[in-house]
Amino acid sequence: MNPLLQALWVARKDLAIEFRTKESLNAAGAFAVVILLLFSFVFDPASPEVATIGGGLLWLCFAFGGALIFNRGFARELPNECLDALLASPVSASSLLAGKAITSFVLLLIVEAVSLFVFGFFYDVRWWLHPLKLFAVCALATWGIAILGAAFGAMTVNLKLRELMLPVLIYPLLLPLLMAAIELTNNLLMNQVTSDSLLWGRVLLVFDIVYTSLAVALAETILVN
Amino acid sequence: MREKLVYILAIVGAVLLAWNLYGIFTVLPDEAAQGAIYRIIFIHVPAAITAFTGFFIALVLSAMYLKTGDLRYDSAAASVTEVSFVFACVNVATGSIWARIIWGIWWTWDPRLTSMFVCLLIYFGYLMLRKAIDEPTQRGRLSAALSIFGFVDVIIVWKSIQWWRTQHPSPVLSIRTGGGNIDPAMEHMIYRDLLAFLLIAAAIVLVRMRQEMIEREIDSLRRLAHA
Amino acid sequence: MPPAIRLEAVWKYYGDYPALRNYTLQVAEGDCCALLGRNGAGKTTLLRVLAGLSPFQKGDISLLGWKPRSGEARRNTGFLGHGIGVYEDLSARENLRFFATVAGMKQAHSPISSWLERVDLARVADIPVRQYSRGMRQRLALARTFLASPRILLLDEPFTSLDDRAIAMMGELLRDARAGGATILFSTHQIREAMVIASHVTLIEQGKLRYSGVRTQEMLDDPGHLYREHTELGGF
Numbered sequence: 001m002n003p004l005l006q007a008l009w010v011a012r013k014d015l016a017i018e019f020r021t022k023e024s025l026n027a028a029g030a031f032a033v034v035i036l037l038l039f040s041f042v043f044d045p046a047s048p049e050v051a052t053i054g055g056g057l058l059w060l061c062f063a064f065g066g067a068l069i070f071n072r073g074f075a076r077e078l079p080n081e082c083l084d085a086l087l088a089s090p091v092s093a094s095s096l097l098a099g100k101a102i103t104s105f106v107l108l109l110i111v112e113a114v115s116l117f118v119f120g121f122f123y124d125v126r127w128w129l130h131p132l133k134l135f136a137v138c139a140l141a142t143w144g145i146a147i148l149g150a151a152f153g154a155m156t157v158n159l160k161l162r163e164l165m166l167p168v169l170i171y172p173l174l175l176p177l178l179m180a181a182i183e184l185t186n187n188l189l190m191n192q193v194t195s196d197s198l199l200w201g202r203v204l205l206v207f208d209i210v211y212t213s214l215a216v217a218l219a220e221t222i223l224v225n
Numbered sequence: 226m227r228e229k230l231v232y233i234l235a236i237v238g239a240v241l242l243a244w245n246l247y248g249i250f251t252v253l254p255d256e257a258a259q260g261a262i263y264r265i266i267f268i269h270v271p272a273a274i275t276a277f278t279g280f281f282i283a284l285v286l287s288a289m290y291l292k293t294g295d296l297r298y299d300s301a302a303a304s305v306t307e308v309s310f311v312f313a314c315v316n317v318a319t320g321s322i323w324a325r326i327i328w329g330i331w332w333t334w335d336p337r338l339t340s341m342f343v344c345l346l347i348y349f350g351y352l353m354l355r356k357a358i359d360e361p362t363q364r365g366r367l368s369a370a371l372s373i374f375g376f377v378d379v380i381i382v383w384k385s386i387q388w389w390r391t392q393h394p395s396p397v398l399s400i401r402t403g404g405g406n407i408d409p410a411m412e413h414m415i416y417r418d419l420l421a422f423l424l425i426a427a428a429i430v431l432v433r434m435r436q437e438m439i440e441r442e443i444d445s446l447r448r449l450a451h452a
Numbered sequence: 453m454p455p456a457i458r459l460e461a462v463w464k465y466y467g468d469y470p471a472l473r474n475y476t477l478q479v480a481e482g483d484c485c486a487l488l489g490r491n492g493a494g495k496t497t498l499l500r501v502l503a504g505l506s507p508f509q510k511g512d513i514s515l516l517g518w519k520p521r522s523g524e525a526r527r528n529t530g531f532l533g534h535g536i537g538v539y540e541d542l543s544a545r546e547n548l549r550f551f552a553t554v555a556g557m558k559q560a561h562s563p564i565s566s567w568l569e570r571v572d573l574a575r576v577a578d579i580p581v582r583q584y585s586r587g588m589r590q591r592l593a594l595a596r597t598f599l600a601s602p603r604i605l606l607l608d609e610p611f612t613s614l615d616d617r618a619i620a621m622m623g624e625l626l627r628d629a630r631a632g633g634a635t636i637l638f639s640t641h642q643i644r645e646a647m648v649i650a651s652h653v654t655l656i657e658q659g660k661l662r663y664s665g666v667r668t669q670e671m672l673d674d675p676g677h678l679y680r681e682h683t684e685l686g687g688f
Contacts, residue, residue, distance in 0.1 A: 362467055
């Protein structure tokens with residue numbers, strides 16, 4: 001069976017479970033909204049400044065909410081030792097890892113959509129000026145978070161301190177991606193798309209390509225040990 | 226044999242460092258603009274180069290471990306990373322002291338400082354991950370993978386410097402500037418200090434490697450006792 | 453005919469500690485081999501290495517001529533570990549359909565229904581596994597393991613914690629699988645039951661092979677015999 005198809009089946013299975021239980025979706029969505037609320041006490045939410053820091057605010061929400069999502073990714077395979085059953089099955093380790101990334105990607109995009117509406121509602125920021133460009137930024141950056149989240153989720157799946165280790169390991173690595181996403185989102189929120197935007201877009205693209213290839217290449221090493 | 230090598234490296238490194246310090250404080254003159262504090266560059270720059278040399282070597286050793294499965298590469302990679310981490314800390318600390326004198330602040334969110342900080346966090350994660358895994362073979366594989374992820378990230382982070390305005394002093398070594406940015410005597414001293422640092426780092430790495438191997442042996446004895 | 457499972461001088465290390473030491477074993481196609489040994493002797497390690505869940509360092513292993521962990525080996529191997537390996541929030545049918553699809557089984561529908569019948573879960577096939585009793589879960593795990601008609605079965609203590617009905621079902625499934633030409637390697641503590649089912653026996657102690665050969669009538673009559681004769685530590 002085609003590895004990509006296998007990955008999609010793993011993702012389909014995970015999404016079916018997730019939509020049934022909504023364990024990480026509810027948690028991540030609620031968490032992101034809570035952060036949005038908390039930020040209103042950090043600065044004056046009525047000031048026009050909000051648009052200039054809106055990108056940072058949003059991506060911190062997404063990154064933190066993301067942790068709740070990719071933390072669950074491989075942890076979902078632990079009860080009943082499903083991870084062993086999957087690894088011993090014809091699903092390749094890289095398909096499994098990619099499947100987990102696709103799951104996190106979809107779930108995180110849902111959380112982002114909700115957060116954007118809440119953000120627009122609370123802070124009166126018109127984020128819908130460049131819907132396609134914003135979606136492209138979200139998609140590229142979210143995939144980066146998802147693939148790194150899956151790789152590190154796989155790395156820490158057997159550790160006792162899994163939930164604690166994962167954010168500490170992953171956020172420093174996500175820095176270039178978050179930098180680029182924040183910059184681009186700010187530009188879009190302020191309705192000023194500059195030549196710099198292309199540069200940061202390229203950072204996102206390079207990040208995604210590099211880490212997707214690394215994660216796929218190292219999947220066996222990470223999962224089979 | 227190995228023990229002798231450690232002593233030789235450490236002694237040669239220490240003597241060289243002492244000789245360098247003598248030169249730095251008594252022979253070389255104060256710098257025109259900065260005065261005496263500029264001397265920190267003789268620690269700051271070699272520490273950075275030592276750290277990054279180490280991180281790169283650790284990357285190669287990690288890849289070698291994944292390729293061969295020989296745990297000696299894993300011990301080496303872990304030891305080198307640890308020692309490099311310390312030198313990276315030295316780099317940040319000396320830079321911070323220098324900034325306090327020259328800029329009046331301990332820290333500035335200049336991209337180069339920020340990326341060094343991120344680099345420290347990444348490798349701190351590496352050391353933390355190693356602590357969290359008991360089984361040596363699993364620890365080797367996972368930390369090798371993390372080492373590869375981390376080093377690639379350091380490159381991406383580092384690259385982004387070029388796209389930000391930086392207030393960090395520009396590179397001084399001729400190898401990067403084509404010369405003319407620094408007095409040859411001072412540049413010479415930076416290289417001499419680098420050599421001393423590398424020798425000392427190598428000595429510590431060998432000691433740490435020995436400890437790693439003993440630790441693994443203890444682990445295997447414990448497993449044997451439990452079996 | 454080449455053996456279905458072949459281990460040549462296999463060494464597996466945890467750090468410096470050898471969990472498998474120079475293990476050599478051959479299981480011919482169609483044989484049912486019981487893997488015996490005390491706790492911590494290396495039974496689970498051996499099965500995990502064969503199932504491709506754990507790398508080994510030295511030696512050579514072939515499963516039907518393929519390396520463990522290769523796609524072909526995994527496609528032809530059924531593995532049942534200590535966990536049942538099914539998802540609590542999916543129904544029995546969804547669980548089986550998922551594992552059948554990723555195994556690349558064509559027209560995946562029909563074998564699933566017949567397997568559900570066979571393990572007597574057809575009536576509850578669309579209820580989430582979360583609501584199943586222990587025995588029902590175990591039967592579902594059996595269906596998952598045997599679903600793709602694997603030519604090699606690796607079972608880690610399959611009888612432990614099974615209820616009587618599942619044990620009977622397991623015995624029946626193993627018999628049928630063998631009749632269909634499958635090769636079976638299973639570890640167990642229930643030495644008496646093992647002797648009845650097994651055609652061959654291999655004994656592991658501290659990662660070393662102690663005995664490997666045909667299960668004799670003597671073993672069937674006196675299961676402790678094997679341990680007394682072949683382990684350094686003696687009987688039970």
